Amino acid sequence: MSTPTLSHEGAARSPLRDAIDPEAVEGFEFFPINLDFPAELDGLYVESGGFSRDASGALRLEAGGALAFDGYFSALYERDLAEALGDRPLELRLELQGAGRVELWRRPSDGPARLAASEEVDAKNAFAVTRLPFALEPDDSARGRWWFALKADGDGLTLRAAAWTVRTRVLRAVRPEIVICTFRRETQVARNVSQLQAFLDAKAVDWGVTVVDNAGTLIRAPHWSQRVTLIAQRNVGGAGGFARGILEAMRAGRASHVLLMDDDAEIDCVSVLRMINLFRLDPRIDVFYGGAQLDVFEPQTLADAGAYWRPSDFEKVDPRLPPCDLASDAAKQALAAPSAINFNGWWFFGGAIDSFRRFGMPLPCFVHLDDVEYGVRVAQMGGKIVAPPGVAIWHEPYYAKLEGWFAYYNIRNELIRYCLQTETGVNPRRVLRRLRRRHRGFVLTQQYGAAALLTLAMQHFLRGPAVLLDDDPERLHREVMEVYKRHNGNASAVPLAECGPWRPARRLRGLGRLIGRLTFNGHLLPRGLLLSDIALFENRSAVHRNALHRFARWGHREAGSDRVLLFALDRGLFRACMGAMLRAEWGFAKKFRDVAGQWRASAPALRALETWEKFRF
Numbered sequence: 001m002s003t004p005t006l007s008h009e010g011a012a013r014s015p016l017r018d019a020i021d022p023e024a025v026e027g028f029e030f031f032p033i034n035l036d037f038p039a040e041l042d043g044l045y046v047e048s049g050g051f052s053r054d055a056s057g058a059l060r061l062e063a064g065g066a067l068a069f070d071g072y073f074s075a076l077y078e079r080d081l082a083e084a085l086g087d088r089p090l091e092l093r094l095e096l097q098g099a100g101r102v103e104l105w106r107r108p109s110d111g112p113a114r115l116a117a118s119e120e121v122d123a124k125n126a127f128a129v130t131r132l133p134f135a136l137e138p139d140d141s142a143r144g145r146w147w148f149a150l151k152a153d154g155d156g157l158t159l160r161a162a163a164w165t166v167r168t169r170v171l172r173a174v175r176p177e178i179v180i181c182t183f184r185r186e187t188q189v190a191r192n193v194s195q196l197q198a199f200l201d202a203k204a205v206d207w208g209v210t211v212v213d214n215a216g217t218l219i220r221a222p223h224w225s226q227r228v229t230l231i232a233q234r235n236v237g238g239a240g241g242f243a244r245g246i247l248e249a250m251r252a253g254r255a256s257h258v259l260l261m262d263d264d265a266e267i268d269c270v271s272v273l274r275m276i277n278l279f280r281l282d283p284r285i286d287v288f289y290g291g292a293q294l295d296v297f298e299p300q301t302l303a304d305a306g307a308y309w310r311p312s313d314f315e316k317v318d319p320r321l322p323p324c325d326l327a328s329d330a331a332k333q334a335l336a337a338p339s340a341i342n343f344n345g346w347w348f349f350g351g352a353i354d355s356f357r358r359f360g361m362p363l364p365c366f367v368h369l370d371d372v373e374y375g376v377r378v379a380q381m382g383g384k385i386v387a388p389p390g391v392a393i394w395h396e397p398y399y400a401k402l403e404g405w406f407a408y409y410n411i412r413n414e415l416i417r418y419c420l421q422t423e424t425g426v427n428p429r430r431v432l433r434r435l436r437r438r439h440r441g442f443v444l445t446q447q448y449g450a451a452a453l454l455t456l457a458m459q460h461f462l463r464g465p466a467v468l469l470d471d472d473p474e475r476l477h478r479e480v481m482e483v484y485k486r487h488n489g490n491a492s493a494v495p496l497a498e499c500g501p502w503r504p505a506r507r508l509r510g511l512g513r514l515i516g517r518l519t520f521n522g523h524l525l526p527r528g529l530l531l532s533d534i535a536l537f538e539n540r541s542a543v544h545r546n547a548l549h550r551f552a553r554w555g556h557r558e559a560g561s562d563r564v565l566l567f568a569l570d571r572g573l574f575r576a577c578m579g580a581m582l583r584a585e586w587g588f589a590k591k592f593r594d595v596a597g598q599w600r601a602s603a604p605a606l607r608a609l610e611t612w613e614k615f616r617f
Contacts, residue, residue: 078137078144089135180211189211365409404484428588444516522569
């Protein structure tokens with residue numbers, strides 16, 4: 001069977017794009033609210049008041065009780081949904097039994113909350129549907145969020161279903177292809193696929209899942225349906241896995257949309273359904289939707305809600321919101337405020353398959369920053385990335401681990417992205433200053449493996465586009481890992497009880513800080529002047545070089561475990577890393593402008609569908 005030739009220009013429209021559901025006239029539950037949330041996630045759904053559950057799991061309020069559904073997953077944020085919903089009439093739909101009152105509230109991003117509507121409930125003998133109509137605020141500057149509250153009277157009030165609904169006479173039939181790229185996370189991927197299959201079948205969603213296995217170790221579960229496609233290939237990184245999934249979805253011709261998800265995500269099925277519903281409502285092919293990353297270790301904490309990556313700066317990013325407690329009023333108001341983002345991670349990201357045809361394919365950069373470059377590219381080409389609150393997954397946050405071997409890909413790929421996307425021209429001096437600071441930070445914290453990979457990234461970048469277009473990514477990754485291991489022998493992970501004497505690490509000022517600067521945090525001190533105790537940081541995000549001026553060893557607690565990741569000062573590795581950086585700087589300063597021009601000229605080839613069609617997976 002021949003493989004169809006695909007192109008970005010003039011590609012055939014996806015077969016389900018213009019399908020219309022004649023029955024979808026009103027009451028489409030585009031944002032259903034999950035009422036079966038676990039107790040540890042209460043703050044993401046309800047704000048105040050006590051409740052219990054009946055035998056069926058429905059929420060129960062006793063007489064006199066009150067409960068506000070003003071949480072990350074229960075409130076409706078206007079700003080990110082306004083263009084998809086347009087001027088269609090909206091309703092809050094609840095299934096209630098008992099007696100009491102429903103209140104619909106709205107709060108703008110810069111003002112107090114106001115009661116918008118209310119209705120008495122008198123359904124003593126059976127569940128009844130309560131509908132409260134409303135409309136989005138047309139003035140963008142005044143937009144905010146909607147939520148509802150219940151107040152119970154008489155014998156109490158029971159809530160068994162809730163959803164934000166829209167009246168619409170046109171509802172597109174879609175078939176999303178959920179693409180998961182994995183490498184040796186068999187248990188979690190199998191669980192997620194099984195969970196998605198059961199949930200989407202129960203919701204009568206037309207769906208497909210493609211799992212691209214870069215290790216070839218995942219075994220197909222007997223209960224998976226034919227809607228699940230398992231592709232085993234060699235290790236070509238996350239970029240290669242996602243590209244293969246997108247490419248196969250295009251070739252198969254069944255999918256209207258592609259939804260990308262990480263293999264280690266803890267999924268929220270209702271968020272998946274919400275994104276699919278947005279695909280049904282929004283016909284635009286210049287819009288991609290993304291979901292937030294919540295902290296898997298602190299599940300009510302935001303890790304990443306999207307960001308603005310500055311195209312003309314090297315490694316400069318402005319987060320929409322820093323990590324915070326999503327149950328706090330400050331976080332809710334910040335999410336409702338205006339924001340400009342051009343990045344949402346591919347832990348949960350999707351759009352129409354024609355959108356990927358229009359904006360191109362991910363760079364063949366193995367791993368990391370493929371999603372950053374893609375988001376900036378979309379914005380520069382006139383597209384948009386929307387990350388509506390209430391759509392999210394749980395994922396290991398950035399603070400959970402040090403950069404490690406990812407330093408190579410972070411540095412190399414950001415150098416490439418900067419050359420491709422700067423709007424003000426390249427600035428070699430500024431980039432080199434940033435690289436020196438990064439390298440010094442690695443060395444001063446005894447992360448010699450990451451320091452060595454930074455210089456390797458600089459060298460490989462100077463080879464130009466051939467490093468992505470011609471070099472074998474699997475062989476290149478082996479080289480990266482070999483360099484890292486040779487320079488990372490001073491690192492180890494041990495249980496806290498076995499790591500030896502330690503003291504809490506704290507940043508130093510005055511004389512201690514000066515000693516650290518002059519001696520490269522003890523690398524130039526006589527061994528007898530070094531402290532033998534371990535400087536221990538509470539977690540990875542607390543690590544700071546200004547706390548390590550005389551410590552021969554330091555460590556940080558690993559998130560979600562009782563282990564400590566330890567590093568030991570090594571003068572030989574220090575000298576090797578400093579010498580390599582001096583040599584790398586000379587070549588970088590001399591060749592950067594010419595190589596930057598080569599990278600910029602290669603942008604069409606790096607983003608082309610044809611590049612991936614010829615790729616050896």
